[in-house]
Amino acid sequence: MNIDERKTYFSTELLAWYRRHHRDLPWRRSRNPYYIWVSEIMLQQTRVDTVIPYFERFIGRFPTVEALALAPEEDVLKLWEGLGYYSRARNLQAAVKEVHERYDGVVPSEKTDISSLKGVGPYTSGAILSIAYNKPEPAVDGNVMRVLSRYFIIEEDIMKISTRTLMEKLAKELIPEGAAGDFNQALMELGATVCTPRSPYCLTCPVREGCAGREEGREETLPVKKKAKPPRPEKRLVALIEGTGELAGRILIRQRPQEGLLARMWELPHVEVDKLPPVHTGEDVHNMEGSAILGERIVLAPNAALERLEAHLAEEGIAIEPQERLMDAEHTFSHIHWEMQVYRCRIKSGWSGKEQLPQLTPYHYRWLAPDELPQYAFPNVFLRIMKQYRDTR
């Protein structure tokens, strides 16, 4: 098979396969550009099965460009809770506001217009233009690069910008006349369901007769991809502070700064420490250097890390003292690994917690009542910690 035959075979067979086999997904039931847009932003970061319930809830609450443009940001963030990459939710709303104001609520169909929107890069602009408007633009994501690198044996590192540009040129050539939307979705669907990262299902592949990678037995070793750096470890102490008196049953939470990691999300107060305190459980408390048991109350060894947590909150105007360690938790981001120890903290006498809480330190503190949880967006790791605390106390 020469290269032109290989290309024609690929486009024809893949399109036919998709039209027979494609999955029934909520955002495929219409060509509503707003639905396509929302789904593409969600799908950038998460698998289809995870996205479906989020998409349904999101569209249910914000059915139109106008509804999302006019919504409070906290509501948008709350519906995004658990999906990750929260800046994308904010970028999406900012872009939707611009469409509402500058384009009268109509998602632009010109490449230059749509590409200028926040959070819309080369992939997303191509996806919206092809799927919603059937324009012959490539939509090259990781699936597409994997499929093309195997089928045509492209050995360039797919992490490089230049490789993506090359793939876009190729993908655009392959689009069959008048079928951009279906073909681009076919490419991604093949990558997601057949031409999988590991152990691809070549036996059921609609284009395996033309696949150069398969021919040479290289389907498992393509694409070439430089390994990512491992996440750097960070040790963190977390304070679980329960109110007393009027504040009984409430937990002290805070909102993160406007920018950076987990921007504007709510969390339990915590601080990074160089070294975590040693693990001490039950009987070995007696043997811990510098520790003693006075009656029922464990007096902890002087510990620089715990003092750091206390000092951090003292700087915020919050007078607490770490007590016993409740649990450990871990959370891995792309570039950071959090190793966390959660301490129940005692409110120091002289501070009731009813005083004005710090609002701009840059954290914004609040006493959270259990029934208020649905109003605040938390990263999953803190939801897990709070749930376990509620379940075991």
Add this chain to the structure above:
DNA sequence: AAGCCGGGGAC
């Protein structure tokens, strides 16, 4: 070009 941004699934 490299780092910053979460969270889940397969095995």
Add this chain to the structure above:
DNA sequence: GTCCCAGGCTT
């Protein structure tokens, strides 16, 4: 547990 999955933005 250990491996994998990445698009857009900022520097």
